[in-house]
Amino acid sequence: MILGAGIGGASLAHALLQRAPRLKLALLEAESRPGYHTTGRSAAFYAETYGGPGVQPLSSASKAFLQRPPAGFCETPILSPRGALHICRAGQTLEALEAEFRQGGIACEHLHGEDILRKAPRLRAQWAEAAIWEPGCSDIDVAGLHQSYLRSARRAGADLVTDARAAAVAQRGDWRILTPAGEFRAGALVNAAGAWADEVAALAGVAPIGIEPLRRTILVAEVQPEAPTGLPLVIDSGGSLYFKPDAGRLWISPHDETPDVPRDVQPEEMDVAVALDRFERMCDWPVRRILSSWAGLRSFAPDRLPVLGPDPEAPGFHWCAGQGGWGIQTAPAASAGAAAMLLGEAPPAAYAGIDAAPYLPARFR
Ligand SMILES: Cc1cc2nc3c(=O)[nH]c(=O)nc-3n(C[C@H](O)[C@H](O)[C@H](O)COP(=O)(O)OP(=O)(O)OC[C@H]3O[C@@H](n4cnc5c(N)ncnc54)[C@H](O)[C@@H]3O)c2cc1C
Known part of the structure; x- marks a missing residue:
């Protein structure tokens, strides 16, 4: 279960279902339109060094996907050269x-x-x-990328539920998430709530990170x-x-x-x-x-790096947050890495060679 269907949640849903096509997955989005918040308000550019040396590995590793997305992923190019x-x-x-x-x-x-x-x-x-x-700086078709991630996830069986703001979250064996759209249950919960990430953690009884x-x-x-x-x-x-x-x-x-x-x-x-x-x-x-x-x-996050991976103090609770000002251009690699960690698998090619440690929530625990 992923909370938040901005670029963070949407790209993670896509990456998870690419690796585990039988996974039962729901994306709960508070608003009636995914992308209403930060994802829909960006400046829409890809600049490989933006965010500094700590972020660059994710941006560089995302470039191949953004330049040449997989067949059938989207109809028009995602990147257009700008300089x-x-x-x-x-x-x-x-x-x-x-x-x-x-x-x-x-x-x-x-x-x-x-x-x-x-x-x-x-x-x-x-x-x-x-x-x-x-x-090498390019414009990004953010809406095209975001919609393509959502379409890919839905085609692979994900449920996208809008108007479903998690209002109460409890762990009783499974996670139980109460929303205006009903109650949902899940074995694992991903916090992809953007600006609300710490609030969502607090709802779930998980210590905030200071996002x-x-x-x-x-x-x-x-x-x-x-x-x-x-x-x-x-x-x-x-x-x-x-x-x-x-x-x-x-x-x-x-x-x-x-x-x-x-x-x-x-x-x-x-x-x-x-x-x-x-x-x-x-x-x-x-x-x-x-x-x-x-x-x-x-x-x-306090160190301005993304927060990707399991919370060591809260079994079954994962973070996909803190994307700062580069969450669009890092989405392909960040989601591939986060998906591998969730599934307990080896990192995929897009994440290979990237040291995951600087992005793990464990650095704050
Ligand atoms: C002005 C501006 C310019 C930018 N320019 C660039 C750029 O050029 N390139 C780049 O790569 N990045 C850029 N960014 C950064 C990028 O937009 C973000 O890093 C990225 O969109 C973050 O995505 P997200 O999915 O984490 O957040 P969001 O898009 O905000 O998604 C989080 C979602 O979680 C939902 N949510 C919150 N609480 C709950 C709850 N309780 N239950 C269910 N759902 C919930 C929200 O409704 C929201 O839709 C820019 C950002 C801004 C503001």
């Missing part, structure tokens, strides 16, 4: 970032002046002295002239802003990480204003109007 331009303000340095790229074996190139402006023509001069070009939801905002801006299709993801290596094009508009994020609580989070006016201000300082590119904005909760 990322990592910039910095004059006087700042890109050395640490470059070292991270080199250490991770990620293709990248140093750019200066005119070469930077060819990729991002509206950058102001103080942002266009030095940059790192990451050609904290941090709010991030994105706004969609109409700019003059329109954003060219080929514009890369432009990202301040100092962490103040990123933007990327979408159908002539720009998605702009102030890179905020504001502590919040599990809820249907909405964008704060101040975060939108900060994003606009930073954008205007970075680019000579008039914003005509803000078309829409949204916010989502990125959930982090």
Whole structure:
């Protein structure tokens, strides 16, 4: 039984049923639409080093699946090449970032002046002295990936039950989960509840891990002239802003990480204003109007690494949580590893070579 049908729960359901086709599996989702929370609110990019060296093994190991999904998994490509331009303000340095790229074996190139402006023509001069070009960065079709995971799981026999928020969870031999959609029973329970992961643990009488939801905002801006299709993801290596094009508009994020609580989070006016201000300082590119904005909760364990695997203090209770700001791009490898642990099997090829220990809940016990 998996609680939560965002990308974490959906990808795990797929991975479990690929390995154990006879498994009886249900996915209980609190909302009427899976993907309503964080999964449906991402910036939808794949950048191999995003999240740092501790996360990169999962992102790198997920690349093959995202680039070439199994036959019949989805109808359209999941990744579309975009490229990322990592910039910095004059006087700042890109050395640490470059070292991270080199250490991770990620293709990248140093750019200066005119070469930077060819990729991002509206950058102001103080942002266009030095940059790192990451050609491997891609857009992710998040809805396509998420729906394909859910479809694959359902085809393999999983029950997806929506409007089924676990309200009470008890272990009496089996796990018993009380929801508005009825009572469910299961031998093993997976906590894939995103921002609610610690709340779900507490419901089940399991000690929380300290997973904290941090709010991030994105706004969609109409700019003059329109954003060219080929514009890369432009990202301040100092962490103040990123933007990327979408159908002539720009998605702009102030890179905020504001502590919040599990809820249907909405964008704060101040975060939108900060994003606009930073954008205007970075680019000579008039914003005509803000078309829409949204916010989502990125959930982090205290060490900012995912939490994948069995809880050593609670037999039958597993975690698939703490995916932070990279849960989409790490989903194929993270779910493959978590599924193998749940089934007590050797890690699959996608997870081979990855040290599972840094992601185990045991590190907090
Ligand atoms: C603005 C923003 C930009 C991002 N950009 C990227 C990006 O470019 N690339 C990337 O890889 N990642 C990105 N992320 C991160 C990514 O979106 C998350 O890591 C990922 O979606 C987390 O998935 P999840 O399944 O853990 O959480 P969720 O999608 O939130 O799913 C958890 C589900 O659990 C359900 N639930 C909660 N409580 C219960 C309960 N009691 N019973 C049953 N169900 C319950 C919820 O309703 C929810 O649907 C971004 C996130 C944000 C907010």
